[in-house]
Amino acid sequence: VRTIDWSGDHVVIVEQTKLPHVVQFVELRTVDSLIGAVRRLAVRGAPALGVAGGLGVALAAVEATARALSGAAWDQAVRADAARLRTARPTAVNLAWGVDHVLERLPAGHDAVVAAAVALLQLDIETNRALSMRGAALVRELTDRPARLLTHCNAGGLACVEWGTALGVVRALHEQGWIAEVFADETRPLLQGARLTAFELAAMGIPHRVVVDGAGPSVIARGMVDAVVVGADRIAANGDVVNKIGTYPLALAAKRAGVAFLVAAPESTIDPATADGAAVEIEHRSSDEVTEWLGTSMVPPGTSALNLAFDVTPYDLVTALITERRAVRLAADGRLSDEAAPTST
């Protein structure tokens, strides 16, 4: 089952807001419907957003072709749709990366655009499988018995096409018989940990427990995990990691406890144009996501929430960044840079 896929002339996604109790597939036949799905997190996760960006350009091409546009008008229509999609969510750089990657094929016409977009699906799977294997090897270096891990949000197959990033590392280790237990932060406000990560862990038959986000640092401090493994929505040029809100406290706790803090993400998550975490636009989402539970207000009248969707983990708290190409020991080697020699694992 693919989280996001292309079916002839349209996109199909797993509707993630309905999980874990309902597995529903939704067909997206317009760029507008795709933008809506991205905004309400029906499709989410940095790698999946990268693919969605690429497939969205294909959708735009299909729409423009169906309107009998051609030449400059066709080109202009596709670029206009692509520009709107590119900024549907501001923080994950992969969305813009996917859009731009496929837009490069625009001069080659409709079929080339669709082919480039569809190729992103397989590329995502291969990329994440590769980084998962590299991450698993690193965890095995760090542990002398099956690993107890903690993760945050969902960086699993549901955040990608099929293979996850952080949860891809877990999956690879599980296939090697090297997972003892996984703690999943529930990840407020939208519970991607409790709903999605637990769903994937249960499906894989991996022993796991959910904890509230405030408990993650205690689980680390109490010696209950061997490593923390998370994904990333954007990695700045200096190695600062932007990820789901609640990641930073885990990194602080891991540092104090001497526990490895690992970030697993494709190279497309690295944004050389952004100097550091402070330069990344952090998405502010609706107050209602925090203050309402299943439509019921949990706060007094007049109280609202500040709903920061992401936080910044400074590079010096990151034990290693694992991509499909390299494992960079950020905390030890200093900043991420093009010059950083890939460290083999």
Add this chain to the structure above:
Amino acid sequence: VRTIDWSGDHVVIVEQTKLPHVVQFVELRTVDSLIGAVRRLAVRGAPALGVAGGLGVALAAVEATARALSGAAWDQAVRADAARLRTARPTAVNLAWGVDHVLERLPAGHDAVVAAAVALLQLDIETNRALSMRGAALVRELTDRPARLLTHCNAGGLACVEWGTALGVVRALHEQGWIAEVFADETRPLLQGARLTAFELAAMGIPHRVVVDGAGPSVIARGMVDAVVVGADRIAANGDVVNKIGTYPLALAAKRAGVAFLVAAPESTIDPATADGAAVEIEHRSSDEVTEWLGTSMVPPGTSALNLAFDVTPYDLVTALITERRAVRLAADGRLSDEAAPTST
């Protein structure tokens, strides 16, 4: 309005599980009903639990007297009820403190027991007003404009009899025109921040916003607050602070950001019999508190939660501990001890 009170021959509490939308008073006429209210957090907060412990002994005396017991039988009945109440929740030391404080008057008989218990109400108010004034003075030392504060869980009037501890400091500052804004961590799983602290802040007319627990450390890192102020459920002999789960990550973030981390608690919260935080029994509560929202399961079938109710903040992360008697600069002066000279503020 008092959170907990004595009315002739029984206890009256504000039913905190119904807040913020329903303000309901509940009469507790037996020790069993009081124990039930303590266990389901209808009455909670370390200082309020101290008073509940004392009033519970008075209830036990009323019950034993009503059963026409006297002498050794009366004494034995009261002590048996007191012993059950004393361990209704394991972490906050104040519950045992309140029970023991009133039990000391047992030899003096029924009226003396009730009088000692009732005296705890006024003592709690005076104690917390005193520590609030001391805490407010310390915050004013730390700030050169009206303060922006962050707090966790509820250490307000609803956690005490009438005046809060951490939120008592906020109240005192507000009365001096020295509060710009307060951020309230929602405090999963039971939302004491979103439901109770926001309720008190709204009632006082204090500008405030709720954040998910994972966002508190980011609010600190982004320079949005001048200090963090929390209460405590138990403070070990070395100064380690046990408080609601999710407190520790705030202390880590405050340390890294150079933001003051203040703990406001009555002296009765200090437990000289406990060497350090590692020696404190951390209450494990029901998995359902985490996995269910308003009765609806948010996790896949078979997934359960580890529900740690409290965490430990090591003393070196605590800028100052403020009680009704002293302000101890734990991070600077080293461990808390009887020898620690009270620092005036």
